[in-house]
Amino acid sequence: MMQSKTGKPKDCDDASRWRCGLLAAMKVLVAVSVLLSCGASESRAYQSGEPSSLHEDILQWIQQLGSSEFEVRDGATRRLSGLTTDQLGFLEDALVKATDLEVRVRLSSVIAKLKYERQQRTIKEFLRDPDMSNNHELEGWTSFSRVAGSNRSAKRLFLQLYDRYPELVEQPLATSKDASQLAKRVARGIQEDELKRGEGNGADGLALLYCLCAMDPSEEATLSTLSLRVFLRAPYNQFFRDPQAKKPMEAMMERWAGTLEGGADQTSAILIMLEAELNTVSTVARRMLQQLDGPNRAESDELLIALQVMFRFGKKEDLPLLESWLTTTDVSEESVSFSFPGGGVPGALPRGSPNEKMPNQEQEPGRTVYTVEVRDAAVLACMQISGMAYREYFPNIVLQERRGYLGRSIASPKGADNVRLARIDAWKKNQSAGGNTPKSPQ
Numbered sequence: 001m002m003q004s005k006t007g008k009p010k011d012c013d014d015a016s017r018w019r020c021g022l023l024a025a026m027k028v029l030v031a032v033s034v035l036l037s038c039g040a041s042e043s044r045a046y047q048s049g050e051p052s053s054l055h056e057d058i059l060q061w062i063q064q065l066g067s068s069e070f071e072v073r074d075g076a077t078r079r080l081s082g083l084t085t086d087q088l089g090f091l092e093d094a095l096v097k098a099t100d101l102e103v104r105v106r107l108s109s110v111i112a113k114l115k116y117e118r119q120q121r122t123i124k125e126f127l128r129d130p131d132m133s134n135n136h137e138l139e140g141w142t143s144f145s146r147v148a149g150s151n152r153s154a155k156r157l158f159l160q161l162y163d164r165y166p167e168l169v170e171q172p173l174a175t176s177k178d179a180s181q182l183a184k185r186v187a188r189g190i191q192e193d194e195l196k197r198g199e200g201n202g203a204d205g206l207a208l209l210y211c212l213c214a215m216d217p218s219e220e221a222t223l224s225t226l227s228l229r230v231f232l233r234a235p236y237n238q239f240f241r242d243p244q245a246k247k248p249m250e251a252m253m254e255r256w257a258g259t260l261e262g263g264a265d266q267t268s269a270i271l272i273m274l275e276a277e278l279n280t281v282s283t284v285a286r287r288m289l290q291q292l293d294g295p296n297r298a299e300s301d302e303l304l305i306a307l308q309v310m311f312r313f314g315k316k317e318d319l320p321l322l323e324s325w326l327t328t329t330d331v332s333e334e335s336v337s338f339s340f341p342g343g344g345v346p347g348a349l350p351r352g353s354p355n356e357k358m359p360n361q362e363q364e365p366g367r368t369v370y371t372v373e374v375r376d377a378a379v380l381a382c383m384q385i386s387g388m389a390y391r392e393y394f395p396n397i398v399l400q401e402r403r404g405y406l407g408r409s410i411a412s413p414k415g416a417d418n419v420r421l422a423r424i425d426a427w428k429k430n431q432s433a434g435g436n437t438p439k440s441p442q
Contacts, residue, residue: 180219183211205236263298285309307377
């Protein structure tokens, strides 16, 4: 057996060193456990509002913010910035009591940082949560989702209000009066920006639309006129054209447009929705066409726009409504000079068609007056929805991306009743035959 310098066996020294190492490790573990326990108890004591050494440390750091030495002020700022958002309440109370300007400035900066961290954490949790009813303390979601729908697109749109209108995100619009008051404040802000020639903000338009949807329109009638002017212009309508926000925007715009009265206001709403490519524009057009008589009946030029919408978005169930306008001879557009691609006489039936009649300049000296009547647009919409080859009856039609077609491109000579009646008769015969006429190429 090997002997150590002390004369003891060497393996005895190894065993002794092993026991000493184990004992030292156990002491370290005990110390760490004690420290963790103290830290946890401090956190719990602070969160429960009980006095703790953490409070004392925070107060000391706050006092150091006003030190005459930069290193002391900077170190205290870093320590306070490293706190968790659980300490926000305590810091805000301290800010109220602080009198030193340096302390207030630095402490306000720390509080703003912690609030931003809390806001970002809340936003992430809110967006990721599949439970659409859980607002994660963003109380405004309760009322916003009622007008925009409960889906992820609506959530993202809702959060676009946070920077400029945090109160709309953090608090609900509980009453129509609350919505009306905020709408007026938003409107005043827009008007002030325009007077100062300042740059507008898209969030202003979104906030105004949200408030209008949440309020009773009778609260402030003048807001309707103002909103139409605002929504027709950039940047206030930028969110309307966001493809990621299409569903909530359609829901809100349809709700808002439903409060408008009169053909002029509804026509403006249609133009706004067409520009934003919102499919619910057909709801507004349908509503206009349902008002056949009375003071709210649209003018003939406004009806033309509604019928252009039906040309693009109408469905077979809309045919009875469109048929009710086939006898309306009101003139929507009139002109004495048109230029059409490919030439041809506007509104003329194909050569060889029954009742064909071409204007003769020798018999009718002077320039021919061309008109678009309401029934022209109505039968064209019927043909399109029914799948008829409408180009056979409107050979000069010029299609457009927004309105469906150029209004004057379906004009016919003034007084060409035989042409117009022949179109309507052809559509009715097609309906009776089960709609077997081939579709016109788009």
